[in-house]
Amino acid sequence: MTAPLAYRGVRAASAVTSRLPVRSRPLALPPPGSGLKPVPGDHGPPLVGHTFSLQVDSLRFSRRRYERYGPVAWSGVLGTRMVGVVGPEAIQTVAANRDRAFGNAGFYGYLIGAFFHRGLLLLDFAEHLHHRRIMQHAFTLPRLDGYLAAMNPRIEQGLERWRPGDRFPVYAAAKAMTLDIANAVFAGESASPRSAEAKRLTKAFVDAVHGGQAIVRADVPGGVWARGLRGRRYLETYFRSRLADKRDSKTDDLFSVLCRAESETGDAFGDDDIVNHMIFAMMAAHDTSTITLAMMAYYLGRNPEWQERVRAESEALGKDALDYDDLLRLPLLDLVFKETLRINAPVGGLFREAVKDTEILGYYIPKGTRVLASIYQTQRMEPWWRDPDVFDPERFAEERREDKSHRYVWSAFGGGAHKCIGLYFGGMEVKAIMHRMLLRYRWRVPGGYEPPLSYGTGPMPVDGLPLELRRLESA
């Protein structure tokens, strides 16, 4: 299985642009007497800047930049100037946002606003808090238990459809399964995943997600952006046309729950809010869980001793379909989950825009500056992690707890007001699928294979991620 043509094209472009000379200069001069330092950096080649290098080899690019400029540096990326910041202190400044200096609407609006406008992550300050308080009610423990119960049969049917073989594309299979789960558990779509209705919904959704990752960010007919806009329009029509029924229904899918959700003060969502939140939440849940599941399978394939340990733990539980409480009985699986998210954070960074003049680690950040707080890079770099490229789940075990060195050294779910609202949902989904996968299959990575990763919102495999998958004798 080879990487798609588009990815190979971007890699070739990166090989060219990364060799072109660049001119370093400060982003902006700090106010005299402020004691602040100017942010160093360079735009990169005209127009494209460092877009290609960041997309095909984000880690190498960031490590080099760190060596050259330190923890705060600016670059030209995706048609804009962006300050990248690395390290737990810098992430904390941005995520905790104590001075209320960083807003989400500006940079996220620029990147994905055309497809996901007024999603929770794109709201700011008081309005964000108001919406979050209502949405929180869709993620309580009893709700999670209900979602898991609805998920279990879909997981079983999905795994049943897998055809083991020497090059089983686990990323593609995980994507099909999480999309099917999203249709059922989020949208409450009862149609079979093979029905025309479910396929249309899935396609619209996938197109909208891809739209946000387009390099050519314009409505060119037939282009990724244009397909994304079409997908968004379909999703709006889909959810809007079902709203009245959903408001009357008592079902337990997220769509229905959001229609009924109320904050402590009795506030509820209007129709537009529900449509916008549904589209965003499905996006936020989907690629993140899919990448985590596929990469977890990859690391377990490369580390058979860990695969056997977590399989033994799952077998000892003695049941296929998990309840929410069972997750506590799978501590080794939790270590593997955390380590996978450390090595391969699917949301690689937090995108913000300064809403007033401010500073990060003593560097001057003028109002309007776009900032990326780099989670992926921080989780993969010394001095914050020992042997950062080594898969070592036990670094999270009670005796070691390497993640305790700083509150933000492991921040795969972000932090502060916008911390992932679906973190327990995501963990539950990934673990429930992996648990059943361990009971049914054994797998390994074909000799020497390493997945080519493209960097969209975070690192993701581009080739389907082939594994040698075999059914267990006893399954």
Ligand code: HEM
């Ligand atoms: C392994 C899976 C997941 C990872 C790694 C992840 C990661 C993240 C991160 C890092 C953020 C913060 C982004 C920022 O501050 O800029 C975030 C926000 C968010 N996530 Fe997740 N996520 C995952 C799964 C989910 C799931 C399953 C859902 C929904 C069920 C979800 C819904 C959201 C929403 C709605 C936000 C915005 C929260 C806000 O702005 O208040 N995520 N996620």
